[in-house]
Amino acid sequence: xxxxxxxxxxxxxxxxxxxxxxxxxxxxxxxxxxxxxxxxxxxxxxxxxxxxxxxxxxxxxxxxxxxxxxxxxxxxxxxxxxxxxxxxxxxxxxxxxxxxxxxxxxxxxxxxxxxxxxxxxxxxxxxxxxxxxxxxxxxxxxxx
Amino acid sequence: xxxxxxxxxxxxxxxxxxxxxxxxxxxxxxxxxxxxxxxxxxxxxxxxxxxxxxxxxxxxxxxxxxxxxxxxxxxxxxxxxxxxxxxxxxxxxxxxxxxxxxxxxxxxxxxxxxxxxxxxxxxxxxxxxxxxxxxxxxxxxxxx
DNA sequence: TTCCGTGCAAAAATTTTGCATCATC
DNA sequence: GATGATGCAAAATTTTTGCACGGAA
Numbered sequence: 210x211x212x213x214x215x216x217x218x219x220x221x222x223x224x225x226x227x228x229x230x231x232x233x234x235x236x237x238x239x240x241x242x243x244x245x246x247x248x249x250x251x252x253x254x255x256x257x258x259x260x261x262x263x264x265x266x267x268x269x270x271x272x273x274x275x276x277x278x279x280x281x282x283x284x285x286x287x288x289x290x291x292x293x294x295x296x297x298x299x300x301x302x303x304x305x306x307x308x309x310x311x312x313x314x315x316x317x318x319x320x321x322x323x324x325x326x327x328x329x330x331x332x333x334x335x336x337x338x339x340x341x342x343x344x345x346x347x348x349x350x351x352x353x
Numbered sequence: 354x355x356x357x358x359x360x361x362x363x364x365x366x367x368x369x370x371x372x373x374x375x376x377x378x379x380x381x382x383x384x385x386x387x388x389x390x391x392x393x394x395x396x397x398x399x400x401x402x403x404x405x406x407x408x409x410x411x412x413x414x415x416x417x418x419x420x421x422x423x424x425x426x427x428x429x430x431x432x433x434x435x436x437x438x439x440x441x442x443x444x445x446x447x448x449x450x451x452x453x454x455x456x457x458x459x460x461x462x463x464x465x466x467x468x469x470x471x472x473x474x475x476x477x478x479x480x481x482x483x484x485x486x487x488x489x490x491x492x493x494x495x496x497x
Numbered sequence: 498t499t500c501c502g503t504g505c506a507a508a509a510a511t512t513t514t515g516c517a518t519c520a521t522c
Numbered sequence: 523g524a525t526g527a528t529g530c531a532a533a534a535t536t537t538t539t540g541c542a543c544g545g546a547a
Contacts, residue, residue: 267511267512268513
């Protein structure tokens with residue numbers, strides 16, 4: 210989490226390279242995502258950004274997320290439920306997903322998978338593993 | 354694909370066990386999913402089901418998918434884009450996803466990952482690997 | 498006959514878009 | 523000052539829900 214500042218600076222640098230303007234809203238959205246331990250929905254990101262910029266628009270959040278995704282700083286992860294979730298950790302990493310409530314946590318795995326550079330005509334670039342299961346809360350409240 | 358019949362029979366059996374009624378709409382939705390080589394959106398499933406049952410309602414498709422998911426016959430896979438996609442292959446298997454257009458294909462991987470039965474308090478049950486890359490079409494039409 | 502499931506339509510939730518204004522470069 | 527980003531509101535899309543009717547058990 211200490212590298213939030215660094216990563217924001219990288220973001221600024223990248224924006225300048227590409228010719229994107231650096232606005233407080235963009236920085237705020239990315240910062241929220243960087244500081245978020247889980248994988249927030251758009252609505253959650255919006256609520257958080259509003260704490261800093263009360264007049265921000267939800268449309269701006271959507272547009273910013275789209276931009277961040279396009280330049281590769283954020284990845285859309287939508288495993289469960291109806292709304293997309295976002296993740297600022299775009300490095301190779303993995304997820305633990307509760308099949309019951311949809312909770313998502315990042316995990317480390319010891320094993321590696323070797324993916325061929327080309328598969329079914331696709332040029333492969335990265336992979337991520339989703340582990341499904343039941344979270345502690347759902348294990349205790351098992352009804353149904 | 355030859356086991357569509359078997360799997361429909363399993364479905365019927367499962368419904369009887371649980372006390373769910375067997376309706377033509379349910380069978381049709383599941384059949385469409387079983388025969389689908391890719392991962393259709395709800396709308397696509399609806400269109401396909403309508404070919405057999407022109408008066409079927411979209412709400413029924415949504416409700417049926419929810420039911421199928423609940424009894425474990427179908428999994429929601431929503432890697433990209435805005436709408437959920439469904440997959441009748443609930444066994445351990447993996448996906449190849451185009452980062453540009455969202456195309457999804459099932460793949461086989463030689464490597465296995467050993468997942469501990471318990472992880473961060475979660476009781477783990479299964480996993481799946483998503484490989485990201487560029488599909489053949491997107492590789493040729495590369496304009497960014 | 499008894500319920501569960503369906504269809505329809507309306508409502509709710511989510512995402513996108515048009516346009517005038519504002520801020521960054 | 524030029525251009526791109528924002529805010530607002532409206533539109534489009536996707537998903538859920540209420541309720542009366544119909545069909546499966």
